[in-house]
Amino acid sequence: MSEQPRNIGEALESVEGFWQPHRLVSINDYDVKVVRIHGEFVWHTHPDTDELFLVRSGCLTIQLRDHDVELGPEDVYVVPAGVEHCPKAEGEVEALLFEPKGTVNTGDAGGAMTSPLREL
Amino acid sequence: MSEQPRNIGEALESVEGFWQPHRLVSINDYDVKVVRIHGEFVWHTHPDTDELFLVRSGCLTIQLRDHDVELGPEDVYVVPAGVEHCPKAEGEVEALLFEPKGTVNTGDAGGAMTSPLREL
Numbered sequence: 001m002s003e004q005p006r007n008i009g010e011a012l013e014s015v016e017g018f019w020q021p022h023r024l025v026s027i028n029d030y031d032v033k034v035v036r037i038h039g040e041f042v043w044h045t046h047p048d049t050d051e052l053f054l055v056r057s058g059c060l061t062i063q064l065r066d067h068d069v070e071l072g073p074e075d076v077y078v079v080p081a082g083v084e085h086c087p088k089a090e091g092e093v094e095a096l097l098f099e100p101k102g103t104v105n106t107g108d109a110g111g112a113m114t115s116p117l118r119e120l
Numbered sequence: 121m122s123e124q125p126r127n128i129g130e131a132l133e134s135v136e137g138f139w140q141p142h143r144l145v146s147i148n149d150y151d152v153k154v155v156r157i158h159g160e161f162v163w164h165t166h167p168d169t170d171e172l173f174l175v176r177s178g179c180l181t182i183q184l185r186d187h188d189v190e191l192g193p194e195d196v197y198v199v200p201a202g203v204e205h206c207p208k209a210e211g212e213v214e215a216l217l218f219e220p221k222g223t224v225n226t227g228d229a230g231g232a233m234t235s236p237l238r239e240l
């Protein structure tokens with residue numbers, strides 16, 4: 001099924017809440033999502049999949065148990081499967097996520113910050 | 121295996137040729153590639169996979185057999201598997217590609233513009 005082109009900036013303008021991934025497009029059995037980030041998330045792991053972060057704006061820290069990874073605009077980082085991590089951002093961050101369909105934002109942790117994938 | 125963060129702009133600065141995808145990062149069995157585009161490519165199809173284009177700069181036309189798709193900065197478009205297409209750009213375009221590892225740039229067409237995946 002052919003989808004229409006989507007613009008990342010316009011998509012993010014329509015997203016109001018933080019930590020709520022919205023599906024931008026899909027490719028095969030993967031989703032590309034946009035998300036607005038602020039504050040600290042929860043420590044979690046995706047046991048079965050890597051997770052890609054692409055920062056559009058702002059400064060995002062991916063806390064790992066042994067060090068932090070600092071990301072700015074246009075930085076891309078892949079958290080390997082099985083690696084515990086906790087994103088945080090003192091200011092607002094706009095980011096893209098690329099991961100298999102069905103990947104839950106809180107991974108194995110669950111809890112109040114678990115968000116269903118939203119459509120734009 | 122954990123990789124270092126990569127910056128999209130820096131990666132593209134190190135790419136000299138057009139139509140030569142370079143691997144930025146990998147996620148599971150997918151590659152994220154950067155590519156510089158200018159001129160017209162070749163008509164081709166990827167029978168077994170969708171192909172995602174994310175334009176960073178410039179104006180990219182994805183010619184399909186029944187219409188053209190026009191993409192500008194921050195536009196994302198997915199060419200469905202099996203759909204014949206031919207990218208072209210009158211000016212220079214910088215773009216990202218998401219696709220499964222092993223996807224060849226010319227798909228089923230082959231020919232002189234076939235490029236091995238390059239490392240940065």
